[in-house]
Structures are given as C-alpha cells and as structure tokens.
Amino acid sequence: MILAVLEQxxxxxxxxxxxxxxxxxxxxxxxxxQAEVVLIGSQVKSLVxxxxxxxKALLVEDAKLDxxxxxxxxxxxxETIQKRSPRAVVAAGTDLGxxxxxxxxxxxxxxxxxxxxxFKFEGANLRVIRFNWGGSLLEEAELRSNPKLITVxxxxxxxKPGEGAEPATETLSVALNEKDFRVQVKQVLASEKxxxxxxxxxxxxxxxxxxxAGENFKMLEDLAGLLNGAVGGSRVATNNGxxxxxxxxxxxxxxxxxxxYIACGISGAIQHMVGCKASKKILVINKxxxxxxxxxxxxxxxGDALQVIPALIxxxxxxxxx
Amino acid sequence: xxxxxxVKRVPDTGGGFKLTSDGQRVDTTNMDFTIxxxxxxxxxxxxxxxxxxxxxxxxxxxxxxxxxxxxxEALAKSVNGAILLEAPDYESWDPAATAQAxxxxxxxxxxxxxxxxxxxxxxxxxxxxxxxxxxxxxxxVTGIKALExxxxxxxxxxxxxxxxxxxxxxxxAAFTVKEGLNSPRHPSLRGIMGAKKIPIEKKKLNxxxxxxxxxxxxxxxxxxxxxxxxxxxxxxxxxxxAKLRELGVI
Ligand SMILES: Cc1cc2nc3c(=O)[nH]c(=O)nc-3n(C[C@H](O)[C@H](O)[C@H](O)COP(=O)(O)OP(=O)(O)OC[C@H]3O[C@@H](n4cnc5c(N)ncnc54)[C@H](O)[C@@H]3O)c2cc1C
Ligand SMILES: Nc1ncnc2c1ncn2[C@@H]1O[C@H](COP(=O)(O)O)[C@@H](O)[C@H]1O
Numbered sequence: 001m002i003l004a005v006l007e008q009x010x011x012x013x014x015x016x017x018x019x020x021x022x023x024x025x026x027x028x029x030x031x032x033x034q035a036e037v038v039l040i041g042s043q044v045k046s047l048v049x050x051x052x053x054x055x056k057a058l059l060v061e062d063a064k065l066d067x068x069x070x071x072x073x074x075x076x077x078x079e080t081i082q083k084r085s086p087r088a089v090v091a092a093g094t095d096l097g098x099x100x101x102x103x104x105x106x107x108x109x110x111x112x113x114x115x116x117x118x119f120k121f122e123g124a125n126l127r128v129i130r131f132n133w134g135g136s137l138l139e140e141a142e143l144r145s146n147p148k149l150i151t152v153x154x155x156x157x158x159x160k161p162g163e164g165a166e167p168a169t170e171t172l173s174v175a176l177n178e179k180d181f182r183v184q185v186k187q188v189l190a191s192e193k194x195x196x197x198x199x200x201x202x203x204x205x206x207x208x209x210x211x212x213a214g215e216n217f218k219m220l221e222d223l224a225g226l227l228n229g230a231v232g233g234s235r236v237a238t239n240n241g242x243x244x245x246x247x248x249x250x251x252x253x254x255x256x257x258x259x260x261y262i263a264c265g266i267s268g269a270i271q272h273m274v275g276c277k278a279s280k281k282i283l284v285i286n287k288x289x290x291x292x293x294x295x296x297x298x299x300x301x302x303g304d305a306l307q308v309i310p311a312l313i314x315x316x317x318x319x320x321x322x
Numbered sequence: 323x324x325x326x327x328x329v330k331r332v333p334d335t336g337g338g339f340k341l342t343s344d345g346q347r348v349d350t351t352n353m354d355f356t357i358x359x360x361x362x363x364x365x366x367x368x369x370x371x372x373x374x375x376x377x378x379x380x381x382x383x384x385x386x387x388x389x390x391x392x393x394x395e396a397l398a399k400s401v402n403g404a405i406l407l408e409a410p411d412y413e414s415w416d417p418a419a420t421a422q423a424x425x426x427x428x429x430x431x432x433x434x435x436x437x438x439x440x441x442x443x444x445x446x447x448x449x450x451x452x453x454x455x456x457x458x459x460x461x462x463v464t465g466i467k468a469l470e471x472x473x474x475x476x477x478x479x480x481x482x483x484x485x486x487x488x489x490x491x492x493x494x495a496a497f498t499v500k501e502g503l504n505s506p507r508h509p510s511l512r513g514i515m516g517a518k519k520i521p522i523e524k525k526k527l528n529x530x531x532x533x534x535x536x537x538x539x540x541x542x543x544x545x546x547x548x549x550x551x552x553x554x555x556x557x558x559x560x561x562x563x564a565k566l567r568e569l570g571v572i
Contacts, residue, residue: 068487071461095440095480099464102449106456111418111533114448127537131446137339137348138540139445145533183461187488189479199483203571227571235359238502245467245502246481251443252359252501260571269336281569282546283562292337294549299565303555311556315563319572 002028003086003147004037004054005077005104007096011043013050016092018159020152023119024090025053025162031121033087037167038080040073042066048169053162057169058084064181067188068096072180074103079174081108086147088126093151105149112149113141117156126150134251135274155257155278196230198247203229204258206249206276207237210265210286210305214242219309220264226316232256234266250275264305268293285309323377323471326433327368328424328450329361329396331389331412332443345538347413348444357392359501360439365396366506367469367499368437375471377434378402382427384420385412390522397517398509404522409529416532417445421453423527428458435476436496440465447534455496462496463489467503 004024006017013021021037028035034055039047042063051057060076081089081104089104091097093115105112113119115131117138126148132139135153143150198204205220205227220231233243235250249256251271261279265286266272273296276282282297289302301308333348334356340349357365368379381396383389384407393404407423409415415423428436436458438451448464455462468479468486476495480487481502509517552561566572 095465095482098441098448099452102452102464103456105449106418106421106453109418111416112447112449113534115446132539133335133339133444134446135542136335137341138542139536140538140540142535142537143533144535183463183489183491185487186490188482189486189488191485197483227566235501239505241505248501260566260569270338271336277544283565284549296544296546297549298546299562300549300551301553301555301558301562302551303553303558307556308559308562311559312562315559316566316572319563319567 001055001084001086002031002033002035003081003084003089004035005089005091005100006037006039007092007094007100008039008041008044008047011041011046013047014092015159016094016097016154018050019154019157020090020092020097021051021054021162022160023152023157027088027090027119031087036084036086038077038172040065040076045169048166051162051167053164054167057167058172059169060172060174067185069181069184070099070103071183072176073100074107075176075180076172076174077104078107080172081147088148088150091151093153097151101149101151110147110149111143111145112151113143114151115153116150117153119150133274134271136251136270193246196228198230198232198249198254198256201230202259203227203262204232204249204256204260204276204279205229205262205264206232206234206266207242207264208234208266209236211237211242212265212306214240216306217242219313223309223313223316226313226320229258234269234272263293263297264309266293267291268296323371323375323435324431324433325368325371325377325379325435325437326382326428326431327364327379327396327401327437328382329357329365329392329439330442330444331355331383331385331392332357339541341539341541345540346536347539355388355391358439358441358443360441360499362506363501363503364437364439364499365399365401366504369400369507370504371435371471372402380405380431382407382424384409384415384423386410393522394517395509397520398513399507400513404520406522406524408524408526414532414536415529416534417447417449418453419530419532421450422457422530424450425454425457426527427525428454434493435471436460436494438496438498440498440500451496451498458494458496460494460496461491462498463491464498465500466497467500469497469499469503
C-alpha cells in the first residue's frame with residue numbers, strides 16, 4: 001500500500017496536495033499496489049469525493065486538530081504507518097508537508113527525501129530525483145530505510161484527477177495527550193498586504209540592485225498597476241530594505257510562475273533564476289548586455305531601467321487610452 | 323540564556339554551477355564559501371537574543387577543517403564560542419546522521435534556544451533542526467520569520483499564504499528560521515581581529531549509516547531558446563509595448 005498524507009485548509013485540498021495524491025496513485029500503479037489517504041481536521045469527510053482511485057480514506061476528525069498541531073499530526077501518521085505498513089508514504093513538499101513528514105521520519109527513525117520530482121522502486125530501494133540548491137541542481141538519491149518517506153516538490157508532478165470509485169472511509173482514533181499539543185498555532189493574523197500576491201499575479205515585475213534606490217520601486221508599482229501585476233525583487237533589493245523580504249524571488253524567497261516576468265536591473269544569479277524560471281516568458285531590462293540574465297530570458301532591452309520604465313509607463317498608458 | 327546556532331559550509335555559487343566529472347559534487351575550484359541566507363539570520367538572531375537577555379551564544383558546524391572559516395565569521399559578528407564537529411566527508415552525512423551528531427554535541431551544553439536554517443543551501447533537506455529537537459525532546463517551530471523571548475516562553479511567527487501563524491512554546495526550544503527574520507550585521511574590523519583569538523572546540527563523532535544516499539548530481543534542463551533583443555534604451559519602448567500586446571498583457 002502507498003499512503004498519501006494530505007494537508008487541507010478550511011475543507012479544501014490545495015493544488016500541492018492534489019499533486020502529492022497524483023504521485024501516490026502513480027507510485028501505487030507502477031508497483032501494482034493500492035493507495036490510501038490520511039486526512040486530519042474537523043470537516044474532512046467532504047473531501048472524500050476528491051479521492052477517486054484510492055482504495056481507502058483514513059479520517060481523523062477532531063475540532064482540536066483544525067489548526068496545525070505538528071506533533072499531534074505526526075503522531076497520528078506515525079501510528080497509522082505502524083498499523084498499516086505502507087511501502088511508501090507521500091506528502092506535498094510544502095513548508096507544512098516538509099515539517100510534518102520530518103517529524104514522522106524522526107519518530108520512526110526513518111530516512112526522508114524531500115522535494116522529489118521523480119521516483120521509482122529498485123528492488124528494496126527507492127530511487128528519487130530531488131531538488132538541491134532550490135532547484136538549480138537535481139540530485140539522484142537512494143532511500144534505504146523502510147517504508148520510504150518522500151515529499152513531492154510543488155509544480156513538479158501535474159495533478160491528474162483520479163478515476164473510478166470514491167474510496168471507502170474508515171475513522172482512525174489515536175490517543176493524544178497534552179504533550180502532543182505543545183506546538184500548535186495559537187493565533188492566525190491576517191496579512192497586512194493588499195493587492196494581488198506574487199503567487200497569483202499573471203505579470204510580475206522584479207527589481208534588483210540596478211533600480212538604485214527604494215524610491216525607484218514606485219515606477220515598478222505604477223507599471224504593475226497598469227498591467228494588473230505584482231512587484232517583487234532580488235535579494236539585493238530586499239537586503240537593502242527597498243522591498244520587504246516577503247517580496248523576494250528566488251531560492252530563499254518565493255518561487256513564482258506568472259505568464260510574464262519583467263526583470264529590471266537584475267543580473268540573473270542562479271539563486272534568483274530558480275525562483276522565476278517557471279515563468280512562461282521573461283523580459284529583461286538591464287544596461288549591461290553581458291549580464292548573465294540575457295542568457296536566461298526570452299526578450300531583452302539593453303538600457304537604463306530608470307529611463308526605460310518611465311517611457312514604457314507613458315507608452316502603455318497611451319496604448320490603453322489613459 | 324544559552325543559545326546554540328548551527329550553520330553549514332557551502333560553496334558560493336552565484337555565477338552558476340560546474341559539476342565534477344564524476345557528477346558527485348559541485349566543482350568548487352576557485353570558489354568562495356559561505357552559509358545559507360537563512361543561517362545568516364539564525365546567527366544574527368542568536369547575537370540579538372544575547373544582547374537583549376544576557377548569556378552566551380555558540381555557533382556549531384559539522385564539516386571539514388576549512389569550515390572554521392564560517393565559524394570565525396560568526397565569532398567576528400560577536401557570537402561567543404564555536405564548536406567544529408570534524409567531518410571532512412560532511413557532504414555524505416545524511417540529515418539523520420548530521421542531526422544525531424549535533425544532538426549529541428548539544429546535550430551537555432544545556433542550551434535554552436537552538437537555532438537552525440529552515441533548510442541548508444545545498445541539500446535542502448528541511449529536517450535537521452526537527453530531528454535534533456526530537457532527540458533532545460524539546461519543541462520545535464519551523465520556518466519562522468519572527469521570534470520574541472518572554473521569560474521562559476518564546477513567541478514565534480510563521481508566514482503563510484494570507485497572513486501569519488503565531489506559535490507559543492516553552493523553553494528550551496528549537497527554531498528553524500527563514501531569511502527575513504532580521505537584517506544580519508557585517509562583522510567589524512575589531513570583531514574580525516578579536517575572533518582570531520577565540521579557541522574553537524573540536525570534536526569527532528561517529529557517523530551513523532545513512533538512510534538517504536546521494537548517487538549523482540545533474541543540472542536540470544533549461545527550456546529557453548535564443549533571446550530576442552527588442553532594442554537599446556528608450557527606443558525599444560514601442561517594441562516592448564507591441565510585445566506586451568502580443569502576449570495579451572495589454
Ligand atoms: C544560498 C543562497 C541563496 C540565495 N537566494 C537568493 C534569492 O532567493 N533571491 C535572490 O535574488 N538572490 C539570492 N541569492 C543571491 C544571489 O546570488 C545574487 O547575489 C542576487 O540575486 C543578486 O541580485 P541583483 O541581480 O539585484 O544584483 P546584482 O547581481 O548586483 O545585479 C545588478 C544588475 O543590475 C544591472 N544594472 C545596474 N544599474 C542598472 C540600471 N540603471 N538599469 C538597468 N540595469 C542596471 C547591472 O548590469 C547588473 O546586471 C542567494 C545566494 C545564496 C548564496
Ligand atoms: N553539516 C551541518 N553542520 C551544522 N549545521 C547543519 C549542517 N547541516 C545542516 N545543518 C543545520 O540544519 C539546517 C537544515 O538543514 P537540512 O535539514 O539539511 O536542510 C541548516 O540550515 C543548518 O542550520
């Protein structure tokens with residue numbers, strides 16, 4: 001059996017969970033096995049209709065588990081593994097999925113391969129391809145302990161809805177004590193940010209050292225306003241305090257995948273590019289025609305961003321009849 | 323207050339990667355070395371906690387002799403002590419092996435707070451901090467971007483899609499941190515000179531059998547073709563607008 005461990009928020013399964021579920025079903029298929037799913041929260045029964053093609057849904061319904069309680073969640077999964085002896089356990093390689101599975105791994109003293117993009121059984125071992133350097137490199141690795149614990153890199157395996165009947169459901173009960181709740185979300189604060197997020201925007205405009213100063217990001221905001229986009233930046237932009245760190249694009253920031261990324265005054269360091277290379281198209285404005293980013297983009301303007309962008313804003317306004 | 327902060331030596335690969343011919347590692351000829359930006363923030367936080375609450379901070383790395391360079395950098399920023407867990411072959415230590423050695427080294431220290439990066443820059447395992455915390459039987463919050471110590475409690479915040487999750491745990495506790503937690507300082511010249519005199523404690527610990535074993539590294543395929551240059555300076559603007567139209571952006 002292959003066990004999928006799925007995170008849900010407010011009664012919905014995020015895309016990354018559906019990708020992990022797809023991966024679990026595929027792993028089950030190639031090893032002539034069946035897939036089962038663990039779901040934890042207060043209203044998880046309603047999610048069973050998304051789990052077609054799986055043999056069983058193991059549900060833990062408890063209002064106390066509605067907000068993430070990592071140690072309780074890990075205990076539930078660890079006990080489920082001991083009871084049901086899966087060959088492999090699959091979760092999404094998100095912040096939450098990696099946290100949860102690491103805790104499961106150490107409880108059972110097992111190896112865990114995070115950020116996997118491919119996997120196949122080779123006898124008793126599992127071969128995986130996984131992200132290194134935030135995706136700038138791929139590592140081929142072997143997981144030797146059993147069962148195999150893996151998390152799936154978001155966007156690596158496209159979600160394919162399952163076919164066939166809905167799974168049978170079974171309610172699990174795991175005894176939880178006070179210590180299992182020593183780490184738990186106490187409060188959720190709404191974001192102070194307004195407007196479209198970097199994740200949701202179809203157009204993202206990034207600024208780097210070449211923007212010269214924090215004030216100059218105002219022109220990127222203006223352009224983003226006209227193109228219905230969002231503004232982000234390189235690590236230099238966030239380190240200089242020109243943008244908040246939450247706007248950083250790259251290995252230690254966000255990974256974005258808009259239709260168009262416009263990079264202004266950014267050199268194209270590999271740690272920046274892993275954050276934006278999933279963009280459908282990349283347009284560069286950089287005054288140095290030798291900058292490495294010209295090797296990693298679709299369209300380029302060689303020029304001073306501080307002159308090109310105001311001219312571009314004027315021209316876009318004209319084009320839009322504003 | 324006693325704080326331990328763990329950092330990993332990695333090559334500074336901004337310009338791109340070359341792999342060794344056997345595909346086993348990054349070719350580091352002529353490369354500088356550094357630590358992950360997350361870990362730089364962990365070091366900074368350790369210093370700030372001690373500045374505010376008193377006590378001492380210690381930086382630890384499991385790595386080769388040369389990793390003393392990364393320890394000295396932290397000492398120069400005014401971390402108080404340093405531990406090198408000697409492991410010339412540290413790249414082949416899996417997360418469980420690394421964490422077991424760190425936990426063993428940390429146990430006698432009586433640390434109130436342990437700080438880690440959310441993930442290391444190279445192998446990106448996302449798990450060493452959690453494993454160490456489990457073996458020391460202390461709570462751990464991962465991926466935090468804010469930390470406040472109040473007596474024997476810590477309030478930590480984690481950024482999520484539409485806001486912040488707030489956690490409260492009692493000390494001793496471990497935290498894995500993300501860049502954005504603070505703005506790391508640069509070492510002063512005096513700090514650099516002073517750091518040279520601080521002795522580094524060296525230990526050699528057993529390596530447990532790895533469960534996750536590297537076979538090979540490779541570069542991902544890059545899908546983009548030849549770039550189309552739309553022009554020089556402001557003269558390119560009409561072509562850019564035409565392109566934005568073509569792409570359906572305006
Ligand atoms: C482990 C690790 C993780 C990292 N994570 C990230 C990350 O998440 N995100 C990230 O961005 N970086 C990250 N970095 C840093 C990265 O290596 C680079 O240092 C950084 O991306 C460089 O930012 P930049 O392009 O803005 O600046 P620079 O590299 O200094 O480039 C500035 C560019 O602007 C151009 N320019 C200057 N003036 C103008 C002008 N007036 N008009 C037009 N162009 C101009 C220059 O020609 C140059 O190409 C990481 C590094 C490490 C080691
Ligand atoms: N060799 C090492 N020496 C010291 N600390 C390490 C080492 N490897 C990992 N760590 C710490 O554990 C964090 C997470 O690493 P990882 O789980 O490998 O992604 C890193 O950011 C470091 O703080």
